Amino acid sequence: MRVQLQIFLGTLLLAVTGVILVVVGFTEEERMARFERYQKAQAIEVGAALFEINCRGCHGLRGEGIPGLAPPLNDAYFFTERLNEVGWQGSLEDYIIATVSTGRQVSTRPDRYPGAGTPAMPTWSDRFGGPLRDDQIEAIAAFILNWETTAVNGVELATLPAPAQESDDPVARGQAVFEANGCVGCHTIEGVSSGTVGPNLTKIGETAAERVDGLTAEEYLRESILTPSAYVVEGYDDLMPKNFGDTIPADDLADLLAFLLAQK
Amino acid sequence: MLKSLNFAEFRQKARQAIEQRVRIITAGLSIAELRALLRGEPPTEKPNPRYRVHVTSFLFHIRPKFYMRGSTIFTHTFRLGFFTMFFFVVELMTGLILMIYYTPSPSEAYGSILNLMSNVPYGKLLRDLHRLGAEGMVIFTALHMLRTYLTGSYKKERSFTWLTGVVLLLVTLFLSFSGYLLPWDQLAYWAVTIGTSMADAAPLFGKELNLLLRGAPDIGAGGLLRFYLLHVILLPLLAIWMISIHYYKVAREHGISLPAKFEEDDLPKDVVKEAKRRVDYLPDLFTHELFLTSLGLFVLVVLTAFFYSAPLENIANPQQTPLDTKAPWYFWWLQGMLKLGDKTLMGIILPTLIFGLLFAVPYIDRNPYRQAYKRPIAVALGLLATLAILTLSYMGLPEYGIETPAAARIIQDLAPEEGLGELRAVPFEQLRPGFYQVNVDEPANLCPELDFGCPDLEAVFAEFSERVNRAAEAGQLPDVEAVLVIEEWQADLVKVTPRIVWSDPETGVQKSYERHIFLHRDRDRDE
Ligand code: HEM
Numbered sequence: 001m002r003v004q005l006q007i008f009l010g011t012l013l014l015a016v017t018g019v020i021l022v023v024v025g026f027t028e029e030e031r032m033a034r035f036e037r038y039q040k041a042q043a044i045e046v047g048a049a050l051f052e053i054n055c056r057g058c059h060g061l062r063g064e065g066i067p068g069l070a071p072p073l074n075d076a077y078f079f080t081e082r083l084n085e086v087g088w089q090g091s092l093e094d095y096i097i098a099t100v101s102t103g104r105q106v107s108t109r110p111d112r113y114p115g116a117g118t119p120a121m122p123t124w125s126d127r128f129g130g131p132l133r134d135d136q137i138e139a140i141a142a143f144i145l146n147w148e149t150t151a152v153n154g155v156e157l158a159t160l161p162a163p164a165q166e167s168d169d170p171v172a173r174g175q176a177v178f179e180a181n182g183c184v185g186c187h188t189i190e191g192v193s194s195g196t197v198g199p200n201l202t203k204i205g206e207t208a209a210e211r212v213d214g215l216t217a218e219e220y221l222r223e224s225i226l227t228p229s230a231y232v233v234e235g236y237d238d239l240m241p242k243n244f245g246d247t248i249p250a251d252d253l254a255d256l257l258a259f260l261l262a263q264k
Numbered sequence: 265m266l267k268s269l270n271f272a273e274f275r276q277k278a279r280q281a282i283e284q285r286v287r288i289i290t291a292g293l294s295i296a297e298l299r300a301l302l303r304g305e306p307p308t309e310k311p312n313p314r315y316r317v318h319v320t321s322f323l324f325h326i327r328p329k330f331y332m333r334g335s336t337i338f339t340h341t342f343r344l345g346f347f348t349m350f351f352f353v354v355e356l357m358t359g360l361i362l363m364i365y366y367t368p369s370p371s372e373a374y375g376s377i378l379n380l381m382s383n384v385p386y387g388k389l390l391r392d393l394h395r396l397g398a399e400g401m402v403i404f405t406a407l408h409m410l411r412t413y414l415t416g417s418y419k420k421e422r423s424f425t426w427l428t429g430v431v432l433l434l435v436t437l438f439l440s441f442s443g444y445l446l447p448w449d450q451l452a453y454w455a456v457t458i459g460t461s462m463a464d465a466a467p468l469f470g471k472e473l474n475l476l477l478r479g480a481p482d483i484g485a486g487g488l489l490r491f492y493l494l495h496v497i498l499l500p501l502l503a504i505w506m507i508s509i510h511y512y513k514v515a516r517e518h519g520i521s522l523p524a525k526f527e528e529d530d531l532p533k534d535v536v537k538e539a540k541r542r543v544d545y546l547p548d549l550f551t552h553e554l555f556l557t558s559l560g561l562f563v564l565v566v567l568t569a570f571f572y573s574a575p576l577e578n579i580a581n582p583q584q585t586p587l588d589t590k591a592p593w594y595f596w597w598l599q600g601m602l603k604l605g606d607k608t609l610m611g612i613i614l615p616t617l618i619f620g621l622l623f624a625v626p627y628i629d630r631n632p633y634r635q636a637y638k639r640p641i642a643v644a645l646g647l648l649a650t651l652a653i654l655t656l657s658y659m660g661l662p663e664y665g666i667e668t669p670a671a672a673r674i675i676q677d678l679a680p681e682e683g684l685g686e687l688r689a690v691p692f693e694q695l696r697p698g699f700y701q702v703n704v705d706e707p708a709n710l711c712p713e714l715d716f717g718c719p720d721l722e723a724v725f726a727e728f729s730e731r732v733n734r735a736a737e738a739g740q741l742p743d744v745e746a747v748l749v750i751e752e753w754q755a756d757l758v759k760v761t762p763r764i765v766w767s768d769p770e771t772g773v774q775k776s777y778e779r780h781i782f783l784h785r786d787r788d789r790d791e
Contacts, residue, residue: 004302004303004304006551006552006554006555007302007551007554007555009555009558009559010551010554010555010557010558010559011558013558013559013561013562014558014561014562016562017558017561017562017565017566020565020566020569021565021569024386024389024569025385025386028385028386029385031388032381032382032383032384032385032387035381035382035388036382037786038786038787039378039381039382040786041756041784041785041786041787042578042784042787044754044757044782044784045757045782045783045784045787046578048753048754048757048759048782049780049782052780062753133371134371135371135374135375135579143754146754146755146756146757147754147755149754149755150754150755155755157752157753157754158697158752159751
């Protein structure tokens with residue numbers, strides 16, 4: 001009798017297990033689709049973080065581009081016109097992955113961005129000596145492509161008023177200005193940034209006074225930022241944007257100068 | 265032509281032919297005998313064909329002919345050894361299928377797991393089964409060992425069975441651990457990096473051993489391939505070999521031990537005789553095993569289909585060490601020991617001693633009795649060791665004994681680098697853009713524009729506020745200002761920045777710690 005009970009229960013359990021498996025089977029299609037969405041969402045999240053670390057210095061915090069340094073990646077032009085302009089046959093995703101992987105040695109728009117003689121954008125793929133793995137570049141591409149909805153439909157996302165970073169130290173505030181205006185993309189200051197388009201500014205607090213006869217360090221720095229063409233450092237092209245006078249408010253400029261003067 | 269066909273004769277011939285086939289397949293059992301077997305009726309032929317099967321069939325040849333009634337009592341074995349074997353078979357089956365979809369190279373491995381999850385029907389279930397089965401096997405092996413220790417079943421002639429058992433424990437642990445690396449995610453990569461770095465501390469040949477395991481100074485393509493081959497070839501073969509010996513000793517040589525009371529106490533003769541009565545493999549043990557197998561399958565499938573999801577973190581990143589690296593739970597005790605002393609002593613010498621001691625248990629313990637009250641020291645030591653393992657495991661947790669700076673700890677707990685955490689569990693709709701300041705904004709009614717408010721966000725913010733204030737009171741974060749910033753970043757993507765600013769208790773310099781967490785709407789937070 002006991003034997004039969006076990007056979008009966010065993011069969012019952014197996015049958016229920018089978019039913020569960022069949023039910024699971026019916027929901028698999030949906031589960032897989034859900035996982036694929038999840039996977040894409042995760043790629044976008046990962047890409048966003050990587051973009052912030054690697055690309056914002058040139059392409060801006062939100063991909064809006066920095067005049068004179070790197071083009072916007074979040075505007076309608078990039079999503080609708082750009083492929084025609086360069087004559088790219090494949091998809092936009094391929095274009096992004098290819099461009100980012102290999103970098104860009106020569107600018108396609110040397111009048112607007114650096115890249116005549118100096119590389120416009122470094123290589124990123126570790127296959128070509130860059131720092132990123134291919135899966136990371138694919139994640140960044142997913143993130144950039146996710147700008148399409150807002151770009152094409154002209155949606156403006158609300159930005160918060162800049163978090164009140166109440167620092168009473170003008171040097172600290174100046175560093176924030178330096179980081180927010182794309183200077184980091186072109187200039188190296190040890191511990192702050194690693195751009196190579198313009199001169200290294202790690203010791204600019206010392207050298208500034210000796211650049212131009214008759215100008216104090218502060219006067220020289222003000223001139224370098226507001227009218228960069230007035231004095232072009234030897235060995236460099238006149239690539240620095242000319243409109244900082246319009247984009248950086250006077251208070252911020254004062255902080256920025258304090259920060260630069262402190263680099264000794 | 266048709267008329268000459270004798271129908272009755274044809275039927276008889278067909279029946280004979282079928283009968284013959286069945287006997288070949290079942291190694292000698294007739295159809296009637298099979299039916300009697302399943303119904304629990306006595307054998308239909310003489311001599312008993314059920315015994316002959318043990319000679320003619322390989323699979324039955326390696327099973328016991330009978331156990332004694334007393335040793336099949338459930339509370340004697342709890343079927344722990346059986347279920348260990350059950351899990352091992354589950355691992356073999358699911359593992360063989362997983363192998364089809366898996367590519368053991370750093371550039372492909374993680375992707376092949378993603379592909380398994382998103383493109384293979386039942387792929388997730390398979391992976392969950394394999395992962396849960398592995399954990400089950402480790403648990404059941406340990407419990408099985410504890411049981412044989414407490415019933416004193418390792419004594420005398422069963423010493424060697426115990427010895428092969430300890431080898432099996434090691435093989436099981438290494439099987440599990442080698443499989444741990446294969447998904448090539450952060451969890452795996454860093455756990456195994458730490459694990460193999462232990463080999464580095466081995467005296468004399470530590471460097472070489474580490475190199476042998478990793479295939480290079482760091483785990484990369486070579487290391488992954490080595491772990492893969494260990495996991496799918498060497499260790500399974502070793503396990504099969506050892507289980508064969510282990511089980512042969514049990515099933516064909518000594519039988520399962522009788523509960524000690526039948527051998528050591530003065531019980532009435534008929535009770536002892538009843539305990540020693542044979543229980544034949546066919547049909548009783550066999551049907552019982554079938555039942556246990558269906559029960560095991562049922563439980564496993566229910567757990568994996570409805571409750572359990574095998575973890576999968578971000579892809580391995582050798583450049584980024586996660587804040588909390590954690591060994592798999594069955595090695596927490598080792599991680600705990602490492603916090604107590606240096607790597608060579610705690611990571612290599614002591615564990616070797618511990619396992620050496622385990623091997624030697626039957627040879628050290630010369631007490632001939634098996635009942636617990638007749639071997640109080642052995643039982644006490646066993647329980648003490650179990651307790652020690654549990655305590656050490658607790659100490660192995662990353663929360664224990666590692667000082668993470670307060671601000672980093674708070675933010676890490678809120679939104680861990682790997683794994684879910686409370687912040688990621690907040691539904692996307694509730695992540696309203698805003699600038700939520702601790703001690704300025706009340707963690708209530710944060711999103712008046714939402715019909716149902718944002719209780720989960722409020723809970724997270726409340727928790728954040730509370731932990732910041734607690735740390736401030738404890739003097740870790742003087743002059744603290746903390747804020748949770750949520751910004752709309754893209755369509756369906758927000759950026760969350762928890763930021764803590766404080767002045768250093770010693771130098772008074774202002775410091776700040778923050779983390780940027782991007783959260784997308786489609787990131788299914790239920791799974
Ligand atoms: C892969 C791991 C293992 C498998 C598949 C396995 C399997 C089995 C099975 C099926 C039995 C029959 C009794 C029962 O079901 O409890 C058994 C008995 C036994 N096992 Fe294991 N075992 C494993 C690991 C171990 C370990 C780690 C130890 C101890 C260090 C151990 C020690 C013993 C002893 C001493 C017996 C004899 C028990 C008795 O006669 O009462 N085994 N094993």
